[in-house]
Amino acid sequence: MRILITGSSGQIGTNLALRLQEAGIEVLGIDLRENAWVDTIKDLRYDLRRPPTELIDLLADEPLDLVVHLAAYAKVHELVIHPERALENIATTFGVLEFCRARALPIVFGSSREAYGDTSEGITAEDRPVVAKSPYSASKIAGEALVGSYSSCYGIPSLVFRFSNVYGRYDNDLERMERVMPLFIREIAAGREVTVFGREKVLDFTYVDDTISAICKGIDLLYRGEVQAHTINVAAGRGASLIDLVEFIGRALGVTPKLRTEPTRPGEITRYVADITKARRLLGYDPTVFLEEGVRRAVAWSGVSASPAARGE
Numbered sequence: 001m002r003i004l005i006t007g008s009s010g011q012i013g014t015n016l017a018l019r020l021q022e023a024g025i026e027v028l029g030i031d032l033r034e035n036a037w038v039d040t041i042k043d044l045r046y047d048l049r050r051p052p053t054e055l056i057d058l059l060a061d062e063p064l065d066l067v068v069h070l071a072a073y074a075k076v077h078e079l080v081i082h083p084e085r086a087l088e089n090i091a092t093t094f095g096v097l098e099f100c101r102a103r104a105l106p107i108v109f110g111s112s113r114e115a116y117g118d119t120s121e122g123i124t125a126e127d128r129p130v131v132a133k134s135p136y137s138a139s140k141i142a143g144e145a146l147v148g149s150y151s152s153c154y155g156i157p158s159l160v161f162r163f164s165n166v167y168g169r170y171d172n173d174l175e176r177m178e179r180v181m182p183l184f185i186r187e188i189a190a191g192r193e194v195t196v197f198g199r200e201k202v203l204d205f206t207y208v209d210d211t212i213s214a215i216c217k218g219i220d221l222l223y224r225g226e227v228q229a230h231t232i233n234v235a236a237g238r239g240a241s242l243i244d245l246v247e248f249i250g251r252a253l254g255v256t257p258k259l260r261t262e263p264t265r266p267g268e269i270t271r272y273v274a275d276i277t278k279a280r281r282l283l284g285y286d287p288t289v290f291l292e293e294g295v296r297r298a299v300a301w302s303g304v305s306a307s308p309a310a311r312g313e
């Protein structure tokens with residue numbers, strides 16, 4: 001099997017490509033940027049906002065069996081400031097779908113728990129009506145709708161995964177993208193105060209290896225035609241606050257973190273705990289690393305240790 005991964009220089013793309021390669025599956029990546037961590041993923045520098053016909057020509061001689069589409073502007077807050085980028089996410093998904101149509105390839109689409117909006121009841125099911133809380137959410141909802149429409153009109157087999165706060169490895173390119181986990185690890189280790197936007201927020205943090213296991217299983221079942229046209233939550237299925245997160249990072253580093261709180265920012269959700277029943281049933285998904293242990297592993301992977309200032313020396 002040979003798989004095209006869009007967004008292969010990103011966090012999930014890097015982890016996925018490496019896992020697939022370890023399993024003997026060939027990967028071709030596409031990304032705007034060089035990979036910041038590894039040079040063992042065969043990839044092309046290309047901007048997927050370009051017209052779909054160019055992509056079809058570019059890959060005309062590449063044998064491929066399946067596409068995993070992860071390329072996107074992936075930060076909620078960034079797209080509140082630049083809503084036009086939500087439209088570019090949709091155009092990118094459209095282009096990748098046109099490529100899948102031209103080549104009759106199945107697609108796995110990387111969507112988000114943001115497709116749910118805020119979930120006051122705390123538990124989500126995939127058939128809950130959608131509410132766009134931000135332009136990013138809207139771009140994921142539109143992407144999911146396009147994927148579904150290509151399945152029903154053109155017979156493109158598809159799976160949609162709704163990810164949630166993935167963390168653990170290949171996510172610390174903070175100058176490009178600020179993610180809460182590596183940012184807090186860096187700041188707490190340096191003895192600096194961290195700002196929590198939304199003391200009340202409860203989120204479902206997913207250790208990256210669990211996310212990747214779900215995607216790999218989905219790829220296998222989709223390729224073999226055993227599962228298709230499903231939308232599946234992939235998360236830990238447990239909620240934690242950002243205050244918990246700060247505490248766990250402090251414990252892993254052996255320091256007492258300094259923290260202040262600010263209100264939740266516009267467009268951000270305040271509560272999400274995934275219902276992962278469907279992932280368990282369809283994929284045999286069974287997350288194994290929960291937040292406190294995952295944070296320990298993330299800190300170990302980062303190679304960051306507490307500074308004398310953080311230790312109060």
Ligand SMILES: NC(=O)c1ccc[n+]([C@@H]2O[C@H](COP(=O)([O-])OP(=O)(O)OC[C@H]3O[C@@H](n4cnc5c(N)ncnc54)[C@H](O)[C@@H]3O)[C@@H](O)[C@H]2O)c1
Binds near residue numbers: 011073075163
């Ligand atoms: N990581 C998470 O916690 C999380 C949660 C929910 C959903 N998602 C979704 O999963 C996917 C992967 O997330 P990630 O965390 O790896 O994101 P990421 O930002 O680390 O990776 C995305 C990659 O796509 C590339 N890209 C963006 N636009 C492109 C374009 N026009 N042409 C070519 N490449 C382009 C970027 O350069 C980047 O390397 C995204 O679609 C994201 O929205 C991620």
